[in-house]
Amino acid sequence: MTRSNYSIFTVIGLVIVSTVAAVMIASGVANFLYAKSVISAQLREHTEAKANTTARSVAPYMQAYAVNDYLGILAHEMEEEYRAITVRDIRMAELTGQKEFVSGKVRVPPGAVTDYDQGTPSHHAVTANCFHTHRAPVLADTGQVIGEVTVCASDQLVQRELERTIRNSAINLTLVATILIVVLFLVISRVVIAPITGIAASVSRVDQLGIPINPAAMTGAREIVILASGFNQMVAVIRASIEKLDQNRKELERHQLALSAADQAQREIIWGTHAGTWEWNVETGETKFNERWAEIVGYSLSELQPVSIATWLRFVHPQDQLRSEAELKQCFLGEREVYECECRMRHKSGDWVWVLDRGKVVEWTADGQPLRMSGIHLDITERKQAEAERERIKNNLQRSNEDLEQFSYAISHDLQTPLRNVSSFLQLLQRRCGSQISSDANEYIEFAVSGAKHMSEMIHSLLEYSRVSSQGQTFEPMELDDALRVALQDLSATLAEKNATVTAEPLPRIMGDPLQLARLFQNLIGNAVKYHPPDAVPKVAITVQRMDEEWEIAVADNGIGIPPDQIEQLFKVFRRLHTSQEYEGHGVGLAVCKRIVMRHGGRIWAESEGAGHGSRFVFTLPVMAQPIRTPPEASTADGARDIPTVSST
Secondary structure, three states: OOOOOHHHHHHHHHHHHHHHHHHHHHHHHHHHHHHHHHHHHHHHHHHHHHHHHHHHHHHHHOOOOHHHHHHHHHHHHHOOOEEEEEEHHHHHHHOEEEEEOEEEEEEEOOOOOEEEEOOOHHHHHHHOOOEEEEEEEEEOOOOEEEEEEEEEEEOHHHHHHHHHHHHHHHHHHHHHHHHHHHHHHHHHHHHHHHHHHHHHHHHOOOOOOOEEEEEEEEEEOOOHHHHHHHHHHHHHHHHHHHHHHHHHHHHHHHHHHHHHHHHHHHHHHHHHHEEEEEEEEEOOOOOOHHHHHHHHHOOOOHOOOOOHHHHHHEEEOOOOOHHHHHHHHHHHHOOOOOOOEEEEEOOOOOEEEEEEEEEEEEEOOOOOEEEEEEEEEEOHHHHHHHHHHHHHHHHHHHHHHHHHHHHHHHHHHHHHHHHHHHHHHHHHHHHHHHOOOOHHHHHHHHHHHHHHHHHHHHHHHHHHHHHHHHOOOOOEEEEEHHHHHHHHHHHHHHHHHOOOOOOOOOEEEEEEEEHHHHHHHHHHHHHHHHHOOOOOOOOOEEEEEOOOOOEEEEEEOOOOOOHHHHHOOOOOOOOOOOOOOOOOOOHHHHHHHHHHHHHHOOOOOEEEOOOOOOOOEEEEEEEOOOOOOOOOOOOOOOEEHHHHHHHHO
């Protein structure tokens, strides 16, 4: 049979062309997919933001039954990429007696915006063929859902951007691929092909053992010279090796005896660790287990005979078999060096036992396919039972917390009505019968009204405390500086009244709830200003430092300080260190701060050297994978800055 005669230059050329083409195609596809995902994600985010904004905008008009007014808002919100914006008005449906009251704006071909009619098939077809739809609830002032805003976005913007991306990528990739292929061809031809051809010609003459007679010519590039030198050294080694074959044969026999003894020692060690072992011929399915492997599933090895890979399949749980096959596939493809899977196996008693199945491909075929694997089985049933028990306790605790939050919320609402009735009727009694009631009775009424008001405020505080976890917003990337500014704006009147000064270092960008973090700053700064000596000007300093994978943010003041033995009481609900006559409040603010910080995955604590030495409240937040953003305000020499809305003179 005559072999095909082909040039290495041709082979390398084809490899270069194929490789460059594959890389360029893969790059183009990756660029296309990335652009598509980015553009689609931007459109989805914009659609969700539009739905939420529109829901908040139309809420007042829906409460007022002003349909035309919120239709005007929808017409204003319609943009080119939106097919339709509709509103499902629950209150209007109840008023008109309809099952559903849906109105809105819809864009019909060739692009005109008209009022949405649910009974018109063309309008229904437009809303049924949206690229992305987002629904946002419309909430009344009381928090009740009174409707729903639906924003329907088209894919026109995505298609235009993708067409532009494909066109530009095709031009750029074609140009780069052409230049790269030409350059690689020229370089390889001159630097590699020609010197290798010379080496092949110089070593073509061989002796009776097939060993080259003449050494390879050591000319050309440094790598070619190294290759020729290595080839010559290899020839010398081969000649020396032939002379030592007889000696090596005897040495090999001695090593085989030592290896047999080592194998016996290894088997004894494995038995001592209570590990089941297995060996598997992947091509034939032939399998070997040790006695411990059989004991884990409640059998003796003789009871399982004859053993094969089918023996394993007979005992393993069907769901775990699928996971095991996926793990094996990764090993066979070279993506993972070690196979590892936790599996359930049917015990002889009928129960399921957990095993840690670990192994490795120890032999491959010539074409790179797995030939033989070996591994161990470890009984991990007790560990899995302990994990399940921990998970059960965790779930019970979570349900208990949810029930407690619901209970607090219900109690807070249910107590408001009788308190308002008590206060209202007492005041009504005082107005109508004031001249007939003694001064002592009037004073008692004032005490009762004041107590009802105080109780109502405490209930409001408890309601706020219970809502931290249940009604918080979804976390989003945000600047802590923005939350600080919101808090300072809310405290501006108090800061001006107390002539307070607040300084802050640049704060980081994190994932969080903007409203709750603004509330956190408001409570901490408000307390720092409130609890200070009458003859002192309040000063608050906010600092930040990174500690491993979390930010540590401190709010320090020059206030009255805290006795060290009372610090642990600060963050408990309704625990106060002072009477309401000394400092107003209900003892819930710091408890709310603690729940907000815990919801964000952080910790909070207080530090103080005692009365008259000020206080320092510190909380932590997880680090986000973005650098700290330096705000535009000018920094002072020590890195702190004055916030314009903070200082009051």
